[in-house]
Amino acid sequence: MRPYDAFLLISFGGPEGEDEVIPFLENVTRGRNIPRERLAEVGEHYFLFGGVSPINQQCRDLLAAVTEDFESAGVDLPIYWGNRFWTPLFTDTLEQMKQDGVRRVLAVPTSAYCNWSSRTAYLEDIDRARAALGEDAPEIDLVRPFYDHPGFVEPLAEYTRDALDRLPEDQRRGVRLLFSAHSIPTEMAERSGTPGRTYGPAGAYGDQLQAVARLVVERLDREYPYEVVYQSRSGPPSQPWLEPDVNDRIEELADEGVPAVVVVPHGFVSDHMEVKFDLDVEARETAEKRGLGYQRALSPGTHPAFVSMITDLVREYTGQAEQQRLTTLPSCEMEQCSC
Ligand SMILES: CC1=C(CCC(=O)O)c2cc3nc(cc4[nH]c(cc5[nH]c(cc1n2)c(C)c5CCC(=O)O)c(CCC(=O)O)c4C)C(CCC(=O)O)=C3C
Numbered sequence: 001m002r003p004y005d006a007f008l009l010i011s012f013g014g015p016e017g018e019d020e021v022i023p024f025l026e027n028v029t030r031g032r033n034i035p036r037e038r039l040a041e042v043g044e045h046y047f048l049f050g051g052v053s054p055i056n057q058q059c060r061d062l063l064a065a066v067t068e069d070f071e072s073a074g075v076d077l078p079i080y081w082g083n084r085f086w087t088p089l090f091t092d093t094l095e096q097m098k099q100d101g102v103r104r105v106l107a108v109p110t111s112a113y114c115n116w117s118s119r120t121a122y123l124e125d126i127d128r129a130r131a132a133l134g135e136d137a138p139e140i141d142l143v144r145p146f147y148d149h150p151g152f153v154e155p156l157a158e159y160t161r162d163a164l165d166r167l168p169e170d171q172r173r174g175v176r177l178l179f180s181a182h183s184i185p186t187e188m189a190e191r192s193g194t195p196g197r198t199y200g201p202a203g204a205y206g207d208q209l210q211a212v213a214r215l216v217v218e219r220l221d222r223e224y225p226y227e228v229v230y231q232s233r234s235g236p237p238s239q240p241w242l243e244p245d246v247n248d249r250i251e252e253l254a255d256e257g258v259p260a261v262v263v264v265p266h267g268f269v270s271d272h273m274e275v276k277f278d279l280d281v282e283a284r285e286t287a288e289k290r291g292l293g294y295q296r297a298l299s300p301g302t303h304p305a306f307v308s309m310i311t312d313l314v315r316e317y318t319g320q321a322e323q324q325r326l327t328t329l330p331s332c333e334m335e336q337c338s339c
């Protein structure tokens with residue numbers, strides 16, 4: 001049993017006012033290969049919502065729910081929160097933990113899958129922040145990818161059923177389910193997973209996204225046709241990113257006469273800006289322009305099963321509960337994983 005003396009939620013961060021948008025985007029894109037035009041475009045997405053990303057409030061809501069769940073489950077750990085790119089920054093959180101005398105931390109990221117951007121990037125930032133703190137910097141374990149935990153899959157299935165119920169019957173009959181995840185460079189996708197293992201063309205990330213889509217469809221009232229699509233591509237056009245894009249696919253489905261789509265944002269844990277803009281504004285507009293019915297399933301957010309999943313993960317890492325996994329996909333070997 002590994003003793004922990006604190007719990008840490010680590011997330012992406014997002015601006016909460018117009019004056020925070022550009023500094024936030026500068027933090028996110030520092031050292032990354034992102035064209036200026038793309039930055040200006042993404043800035044507009046935030047300005048459309050008054051410069052406020054929903055992600056920080058979603059983290060606060062999740063933390064409030066986790067606090068209650070810890071209490072009722074008898075998990076006695078102080079709860080901390082830190083982001084990679086906006087306040088509260090986890091460099092500051094780490095310093096606070098050090099001051100509080102915290103030595104060993106169990107961290108849960110707001111990303112369910114394996115890929116550099118969702119895991120290694122956090123680990124690298126944690127290492128940097130720990131190095132800056134010097135001796136007595138708290139040690140941090142990041143929990144495993146939880147994409148196939150029932151606490152992630154069941155809420156997605158419930159919210160997909162709800163979205164299907166919102167479609168008129170004639171549209172529901174011919175609907176196509178589009179499971180949407182954040183696109184990443186194909187080269188990053190190919191590196192996701194454990195070196196030496198064989199994965200599909202989009203690496204462990206692609207295999208995991210396919211598996212979760214399958215698990216959700218198995219929980220619906222019948223076998224709906226479905227596929228995995230990608231959204232929110234950002235690199236230069238010359239760099240290949242995972243495809244097809246959700247909008248391109250909606251156009252093609254319109255040409256084929258499909259009457260409606262239900263988009264399930266299974267690549268995300270909450271309805272943050274990538275969901276609110278890229279799906280609820282952009283993809284919806286693409287569908288409506290072509291006369292397709294459109295519904296978007298909610299992401300897990302603060303669904304009680306998702307909240308309990310976090311408690312379950314803590315128990316798993318303190319040796320008080322078995323791993324819960326709905327797939328037999330190889331688990332990540334954390335030491336060597338490039339995810
Ligand atoms: C896999 C993945 C997830 C899902 C898993 C996870 O959650 O981790 C995710 C989530 C998020 N991505 C977010 C925002 C952004 N991501 C960007 C850029 C990038 N994302 C990437 C990947 C991912 N991103 C990649 C490979 C890049 C290129 C730069 C690089 O190689 O590192 C940029 C730069 C501008 C742009 O080009 O879009 C922004 C602003 C927000 C916050 C939203 C809010 O504010 O509500 C969230 C939750």
Ligand SMILES: [Fe+2]
Nearest residue numbers: 117182232274
């Ligand atoms: Fe992103």
